[in-house]
Amino acid sequence: MTALVADQSVIPPGRPVLRTSNIAQTWAMSKRAILAMWRQPSLVIPSMVFPLFFIALGTSAFSRAIDVPGFPEVDSYLDFALAGAVVQGVLFGSVTGATALATDVENGFFDRLLASPSTRSGIIVGRLAGGMAYGAFQTTFFMVVLLPFGLEIKGGPVGALALIASGTLLALAVGAVMSTMAIKTGSSEAVQGAFPLLFIALFFSSAFFPRETMTGFYATMADYNPISYLVEGMRDLVIDGLTLWALLRAILLPALMAVGGVALALRSLTKRLAAS
């Protein structure tokens, strides 16, 4: 049997030399994830448009609700609802990335990547990095679009940056959890089937109205839902300004979720490798 070894000294001049560092491979995977979103806008547009549609509806429909007892002091429902819109957009956008990963598993591309002499973790990390870039873009997009309509971020530019960081980390956390499901099931249908769960988690939180205005079973659900605390941290950056407590909830909570999520995703990858 003859082993074929690529000799880079014989690569003709002008032909790009294969870069094999882990970072280069991970970067290539990230670029592929971002390009896939760019090339299929119909997959990502709903996660950009729907949060804006709901915030536009809410700002008109609930403008008088900001005076009811339990509602924090805000200038408009728009300021109040921004955090909910960001979380909604990022949650739905993350499903798209994980579905693409599941499609890779389904059509065999994932196995080809595993068979290639590339970094294993880069396959997942690259995909998640693409999702993070999209999360950051979504958060920025929502803020930029809503600024002309009267959005005021009390936290100023630093608060806005903290919001982007929070959206990015949330995209990583949710993307990692959904990627775990994609690797485990290898089914894009199963990943999309989890969409209603995210929808339920969002609606049984304080994403759209404060917990203080809820009663009974709903209030209890919102109290136990971590999304409530994440949204409230982001919201405080918008309506109250820059505080340590707001930063902790907006940054630390999704960061902790991301650590857990990425660990789960890498573990499921290791298990898949061991099984194959």
Next chain:
Amino acid sequence: MSVEAPLPLAPIRDLDLGRPSVGAASVGLAKRNIRGIRRLPSAFLPSLVMPVFQAIAFSGSFFAITQIPGFPTDRSINWFMPLAILLGSGFAGVGIGLAAIRDIETGFYDRLRLAPAPRSSLIVGPLIGALGRSFVVTTLVMTVGVVFGARWNHGVLSIVPLYVAGLGIAAAGTGWGLGLAYRFRDMRAAALMQLTLFIGLFLSEAQTPLYVMEGWLHTVARINPFTNVLRLARQGWVGDVSWENTWGGVVALVVISALTMWFARRGLDKLDD
């Protein structure tokens, strides 16, 4: 080797090669449509589960709106349950369009069109199926709503307008779904069917009454016929059952359904082109 005696043949039924009536063909297609629920539950379940979830989640999340001065009810579920029923019924109707797309893609629709059944039965049959689905959705969501605290003000009289509105919007959804299915002939139409219904309903008195709204939404909701349909559905749960709350919704449903049915019929005729 022994030769077994042939089994006695079952009596052969006389083949009726005559042209079936619209009613008979429609009932046959409606039955096929209802059977489709059992064969492909994943296509119908979302239109059952989503309105149930929506009624519960909206009434919990947006409970505070009942505290706005002058809000017509102190039970948020009374406000959101009819909206959820209309959405569910509308999606049950639109689901008929999705089923038609599947039939067009698999070629089954061509066989239906070649059958000697009257052409209108291809619309009337699925319409009957959609009305059946709407009945199921309305009954389920209302039952869950009552469990979660919805209370009517006028007994059975509160239920009738809710069913009428549900059936009407299912008819409109069917016409819209079939019309788009016949024009696009593939799943590209699916998103358009669902989005237009969703946006049409939400740009009305869906979340709050007109007097609570401000700005552009107030203007849009005031002229949106779905506002009248929602008023029809909500009466008896929010406020009194009255002719004033009824006629606008009934007229809106009749006009929208007639237009969408005409749209579907035109699309069906164009399938031959």
